Amino acid sequence: MEQLPEPPPPPPTARTRPAGTDRPGLLLLRHRPFALLCGEQIASSVGRQVTTLALALLAVTRLDAGPFGASALMALSYLPGALLSPFAGVLVDRARLRDLTVLLTVLHMLVVGSVPLAAALDGLGLPQLYLVATVSGALTSMLAVALQAALPRVVHSGQLLSANSALTGARTTGQIGGPALGGVLVALTGAPTALLAAGAAYGIEALLLLALPTTLNTPAQPRSSAPESRTAALRAGLDVVRGQQLLRRQVLAGAGFNLGGGAADALFVLYATRDLGLPAWQLGTVYATFSVATVLGVLLAGRFAATIGLARATRICAVVAALAIFLIPGASLVPGFPALLAYQFLFGLAATVWAISMTTTQQLITPPELRGRVAGVLQAALIGTVPVGALGGGALAAWLGNVPVLTGAATVALLAAACLWLP
Template sequence: MNSASPAVPVSLRRFRPFWLYWLTRVCLTSGFQILTVAIGWQVYSLTGSALDLGLVGLLQFLPRVLLVLVVGSVVDRFDRQRIVTVSLLVQAAVAALLGLGSAHAGFAVSRELIFALSVLIGTCRSFDMPAMQALLPNVVPPALLPPAVAAAASANEAATILAPALGGFLYALGAEFTYGLDLTLYLGGALLLSRLAARPSEPSQQRMTLDSLLVGVRFIQSRPDILGAISLDLFAVLLGGATALLPIYARDILHTGPWGLGLLRSAPAVGALLMSAYLMRFPIAQRVGRVMFAAVAVFGLATIAFGLSTSFGLSLAALAVLGASDMISVVIRTTFVQLETPDEMRGRVSAVNSLFIGASNQLGEFESGATAALLGTVPAVVAGGVGTLLVAALWMRLFPTLAQRHRLVQEPAADTAG
């Protein structure tokens, strides 16, 4: 692998179908990030409640729990590009509705409307995330998949750098401007996706029964390294996720406005983008287990540093380190899942993986909001960082083969044979 690695990124740069996929992912992620910034600031302005900020994340997460088994089967049985296109168009409609409501006093955006639309956004994300993950192996050949995973992750981070900051600046001019940009991005993503010529997937021939729906869960259970990697990410980010509280930090602790919130939301992505660029050029090849656990520990320490900071610059730096360390786990986990899963099962496995990601993000936002309402904002963030460190130590004992794993890509044959 090491001798071939330097040539792989060059080939990927010349592979046009991947970059159409990459740009679509930028639009999809940018749209979601802008919605998150605008909705977070708007609901906190309406209610001043940390718990309501957490509820937005919880309502976006619940559809993933309720639909996880159905989503996986749908992604395996139907055209993945069409699924993502429908999701993009529905979220464009949400942005248009919020923009109109923000621009016209006769149709005011309310707390209840934001909660209802958060459920709809969560439903769309339940489908588009696993569909996009399962689509990637149909876009690039297997030899390009490891760098493609890192590059695809960089699309999310590039979007998360620019979109929240731009959305925050536009929100200062008026919420309707932010939602208008959001609408444009979603429609642009749908147009790009329509021009992508991916290889047809291998549709599952299984009937939609309870047994077929549970295939993804059983597959992950049978691979201890995959289970350990995605569950480590779940609990580490769930406990250490402070993003739901960024509006409070921006307004009440760091004393900035919507522009400051946008920069705070962008900071983790700056670190993650730099790390993904490094991993594209120098893929993790040795001691991957130790590297991943070390990255999770750094994630916890960066969370504690952010929680205690009262300096805007230090807070940005801590969030950037947090994002860089998280990217290492993302690349390792995603590469495991994509390389070790047959194409006809990728939808169901990706749906379960997406549930873990959603739990760590949206459910983590609810956990942070609820904990902040009980303990206070700073104690909640610091306690979450400490919890992340404890989870890393516990997982090293629960999943010793993952902690001792030496190679990232070389070893799957032995696992799948079992």
């Protein structure tokens, strides 16, 4: 079975070596640039959670969007990432990285802030919400590509596994607090005002990114006398993915997994409340269990992957996460609440370790000047199937029922995860 060896860190120089990383055992959070990235992840996650909740509530409660309208809002938030991520990767490798991340975040703040302004002027409509969801999704995906390319320039390669675990933990903190904050703000002040709080979170994120070292403004791809065409630049990123067996399998497994997972996610709340009859407090507890499992996954990811190897950790956790999805339709045969608790715990734990191991693998085996493009190609492949699965799952469930579609979604996810085990 393949093992992914960790390459030795590059020879440190005055420009590339993060301050303090030459001392063994130094806590990553004492390294100022990395601490800034952790703070950015918390602020960004809170902003996205509040934005998602407020936009959905505005569409359903104020603008009378139906089931398809609500699904379309979700799909539009994912589609730009699928379409634009490869081009974002080309931009990231050529751009002044710190300035680019600040610009994307400021634009995000302005775009989200347009909704409460339109509501105050009594001019808010569904087309604007769809446009905001689309642009917000595009900016989020571009920023994600940029930050994946920035991390290996902030910490050494030997620290990437721990760094990705810590960033996932920071992001999880925002995911736990974001929905609660959004719900309280919507209840007290209304959805438009809650979006002002989301805009404030993006403003804090921009300030944290602005404080990153100016060395990140040195483009990863050196300038050449003969400028590379955009087509050639995209092909270079694709060639890395095609040339690395691990990356090829990750694309196939992740895309198929998200196809099935997107269908399951789209039906989960409807199935839990209508078919299983879970009250609101049980549904909230189910989601809280996922957050707890994610935190546990963050704590275990580094040790687990270091013990058995990144490649093997990815394979095992992918299959466990896919098998957990079968507990959703299985909840119709047993007490539903315990079954969904078990699903969220197993899925949250396994999927978190899988995501951390997969991201670290990608960063380790990608040449530095191509990290943006490779991250863009992978992100496009991984998230492009989510809206397809969500819309397809909803349409099939109206015809076949929730349980058969949920079973089929779990089967698709398992077959995709099994691709990682092919000889």
